[in-house]
Amino acid sequence: MTIGQFYARLGLLYLGLVVLCIFSLSIGRYDLSTSLILDIFLSKLNGVAPYWDATLETVLLDVRFPRIFLAILVGGALSVSGASYQTLFKNPMVSPTILGVSAGASFGAALAMLHNETWWQIQFYAFFFGLIAVLAAYMIAWLFGRHELTVMILAGIIISSLFGALLSVLKLLADTDNALPAITFWLMGSLGRGSTRDILVMLPALLCSLFLLFIFRYQINALSAGEEEATTLGVNVRLVKSVVIFSATLMTAISVCITGIVGWVGLVIPHMARILVGASYPRLIAASFGLGGLCLLLIDNIIRGIPGVDLPLGVMTSLIGAPIFVLFLTRIRRGWL
Amino acid sequence: MLSVRNIGFHYRPEKEILKDVSFSLRKGEVLCLLGSNGTGKTTLLKCLLGLLRPSSGEAQLLGENLLGVSAKKRAKMISYVPQSSALNFPYTVQEAVMMGRLPHLGFGSSPTAKDHREVEATLEEMGITDLAQRYFQQLSGGEKQLVIIARALAQRASLLILDEPTSSLDFFNQARTLKLIKKLAQQGNTVLLTTHSPDQAFLIADQVVMIKNGSVFACGRSDEVITDDNLTGLYGLHAVVSSTSVISAGKNVKVCIPILDSTPS
Numbered sequence: 078m079t080i081g082q083f084y085a086r087l088g089l090l091y092l093g094l095v096v097l098c099i100f101s102l103s104i105g106r107y108d109l110s111t112s113l114i115l116d117i118f119l120s121k122l123n124g125v126a127p128y129w130d131a132t133l134e135t136v137l138l139d140v141r142f143p144r145i146f147l148a149i150l151v152g153g154a155l156s157v158s159g160a161s162y163q164t165l166f167k168n169p170m171v172s173p174t175i176l177g178v179s180a181g182a183s184f185g186a187a188l189a190m191l192h193n194e195t196w197w198q199i200q201f202y203a204f205f206f207g208l209i210a211v212l213a214a215y216m217i218a219w220l221f222g223r224h225e226l227t228v229m230i231l232a233g234i235i236i237s238s239l240f241g242a243l244l245s246v247l248k249l250l251a252d253t254d255n256a257l258p259a260i261t262f263w264l265m266g267s268l269g270r271g272s273t274r275d276i277l278v279m280l281p282a283l284l285c286s287l288f289l290l291f292i293f294r295y296q297i298n299a300l301s302a303g304e305e306e307a308t309t310l311g312v313n314v315r316l317v318k319s320v321v322i323f324s325a326t327l328m329t330a331i332s333v334c335i336t337g338i339v340g341w342v343g344l345v346i347p348h349m350a351r352i353l354v355g356a357s358y359p360r361l362i363a364a365s366f367g368l369g370g371l372c373l374l375l376i377d378n379i380i381r382g383i384p385g386v387d388l389p390l391g392v393m394t395s396l397i398g399a400p401i402f403v404l405f406l407t408r409i410r411r412g413w414l
Numbered sequence: 415m416l417s418v419r420n421i422g423f424h425y426r427p428e429k430e431i432l433k434d435v436s437f438s439l440r441k442g443e444v445l446c447l448l449g450s451n452g453t454g455k456t457t458l459l460k461c462l463l464g465l466l467r468p469s470s471g472e473a474q475l476l477g478e479n480l481l482g483v484s485a486k487k488r489a490k491m492i493s494y495v496p497q498s499s500a501l502n503f504p505y506t507v508q509e510a511v512m513m514g515r516l517p518h519l520g521f522g523s524s525p526t527a528k529d530h531r532e533v534e535a536t537l538e539e540m541g542i543t544d545l546a547q548r549y550f551q552q553l554s555g556g557e558k559q560l561v562i563i564a565r566a567l568a569q570r571a572s573l574l575i576l577d578e579p580t581s582s583l584d585f586f587n588q589a590r591t592l593k594l595i596k597k598l599a600q601q602g603n604t605v606l607l608t609t610h611s612p613d614q615a616f617l618i619a620d621q622v623v624m625i626k627n628g629s630v631f632a633c634g635r636s637d638e639v640i641t642d643d644n645l646t647g648l649y650g651l652h653a654v655v656s657s658t659s660v661i662s663a664g665k666n667v668k669v670c671i672p673i674l675d676s677t678p679s
Binding site: 163296 | 490501517
C-alpha cells in the first residue's frame with residue numbers, strides 16, 4: 078500500500094468517525110435536530126441566548142457528549158493497547174488484558190463497592206489495582222524469566238487467575254441486594270455513567286501514552302521480528318518493551334476504571350485495522366485508534382437505540398466481537414495472520 | 415577490519431562455552447565458521463552482535479570496540495541474517511526491508527526519502543523488486559531468506575553476519591543464496607557466516623575458522639584448512655576432500671565426502 082492510499086483510507090476512517098459522532102448526538106429518547114445541536118454548541122462559544130428547553134442542553138452537553146467522547150477515547154485506547162501488545166508479544170491472540178489489568182481492576186472496583194465507596198473511589202480502586210496486577214506480573218517475569226515474553230504471559234495468567242479468585246471471594250461476601258448486583262453490572266461494562274470529569278481524567282493519561290507509543294513506533298514495529306532481531310536492528314529492547322507495557326497498561330487501566338470490563342475491542346479491532354492499512358505499527362496505531370473509537374461508538378449507539386433494554390456494553394461487544402473473530406480464523410487458515 | 419581476540423563466554427564459570435577464540439577478517443573477505451552442533455558458533459555470533467556479553471576478550475570492527483557500543487551504533491556497523499525469521503503479521507516485503515533502515519532513523523522520526531530510495535535500491539540489487547508488495551508470510555522459504563538478506567543489506571553496515579543461511583533451503587535456493595553471498599563479497603561487503611556444510615566454505619569462503627568444543631581447532635585459507643584430517647578431527651567422522659574437474663565451468667571444485675562405513679582411527 079502506498080503512502081497516498083494509506084492517508085486516503087485513514088482520512089475516510091476519521092471522516093466516518095466525525096459523521097457518526099454528529100449522528101450519535103441526535104440518537105436517544107429526546108429528539109435533537111442537527112441544527113439545534115449546532116446552535117447549542119455555538120451558544121457556548123458566542124454567548125447567544127438559548128431558545129431551547131434547558132433540559133435539551135443538559136441532555137446534549139452532560140449526557141450524550143461525554144458518553145460519545147468517552148466511547149471514542151475508550152475504544153481507541155483499548156484498540157491501540159491491543160495492537161501494541163500483539164506487536165510486542167508477536168501474538169495475534171493477545172488482548173490488552175493479557176498482563177492482568179482487567180482482573181486487578183475488577184477486584185479493586187468490587188472491593189470499593191463492598192465498602193459502599195463513592196463512584197470516584199470505585200474508579201480509583203479499579204485503576205490502582207489494575208496497575209498493581211500488571212506490576213505484579215512484571216515483577217514475577219523479572220524474577221523468574223528476565224523479562225522473557227513467554228514468562229511474562231504466564232505471569233499475567235497467574236495474576237489474572239489470582240485476582241479472579243479474590244473477586245469470587247468478594248462476591249461471596251457481598252450483600253445480595255445492593256453490592257452484588259452493582260459488582261455484576263460493573264463487570265459487564267457501561268458508558269452510561271461517563272461524565273465530562275471522566276474525559277478530563279482520561280485525556281492526559283491517554284495523550285501521554287499515545288505520545289510515547291508514537292515516539293517509539295518504529296522501534297516497536299521492529300519488535301514484531303523478535304527481540305534478538307530487534308536488538309540487531311538497533312533497538313534498546315528493554316526500554317522499548319517497558320514503554321509499551323507502561324503505555325498500554327495505563328490506557329487500559331484508565332479505560333477499565335471508567336467503563337468497567339469491555340472485552341473483544343482490544344483483540345479484534347487491531348486485526349480489522351491491519352486489513353485496512355497493513356501490519357506496519359506506525360500505520361496500525363493511527364488506524365486502530367480511529368477504528369476502535371468508531372466501532373465502540375457504533376455499538377453504544379445500537380445499545381442506546383434499542384428501546385427499553387439497556388444491554389451492558391461488555392455483553393454487546395462480546396456478542397458482536399465473537400462472530401467477527403470467527404471470520405478472522407478463516408484468514409488464519411489462509412496464512413494471512 | 416574485524417579483529418576478534420581471546421573471546422570467552424560461559425553461563426556458569428565451570429562450563430565454558432567459548433575459550434580464547436581469536437581470528438581476524440579483512441574488508442571484502444568471506445569468513446566461514448565450521449563446527450558441529452552446539453560447539454559455540456552461534457554463541458560467538460551472538461557475542462559479536464551484542465546479544466550475549468562475553469566473559470573475556472575483545473572484538474574490534476574498523477578500530478572501534480564492538481563490545482562497548484550501543485545497540486543503535488552496533489546496528490550501523492553489523493547487520494545480521496538469522497537462521498530463520500518469522501513475522502507473525504501481514505508485513506509486505508517492502509515494510510520488512512524498511513526495518514533495516516531503523517538504525518539510521520532519528521529519534522521519533524519517520525523514514526526519509528533517502529531511506530525509501532535505499533530500500534528500493536536494495537530490492538533492485540537483490541532482484542526482488544517484484545516481491546515488494548507481496549506479504550512476507552506468503553513467500554517461499556527461499557524468497558523469505560532473500561528478503562531477510564535484503565533487510566540486512568538495507569542497514570548499509572560494514573559487516574554482514576549470517577547464521578546458517580542455507581540450513582532450511584532446498585538445493586536451488588542454497589545455490590542462489592551462496593551465489594548472492596559471493597556477489598556481495600565481490601562488491602566489497604565483508605561477510606562472516608556459519609554453515610554445517612564444508613563444501614559451501616570451498617565455494618564462497620576466503621577463510622575458514624573451525625571451532626571445536628568452544629575453541630579454535632584450525633584457522634586459515636579454506637583450501638589449507640579443510641583437509642581430510644581436520645574434517646575427521648572436527649566432526650569425529652571419517653571424511654575425505656576430493657577435487658573434481660567441472661569441465662563446463664572450466665575449473666576444479668573441491669568437495670567433502672563423508673565415509674559412512676568406516677570409523678575414524
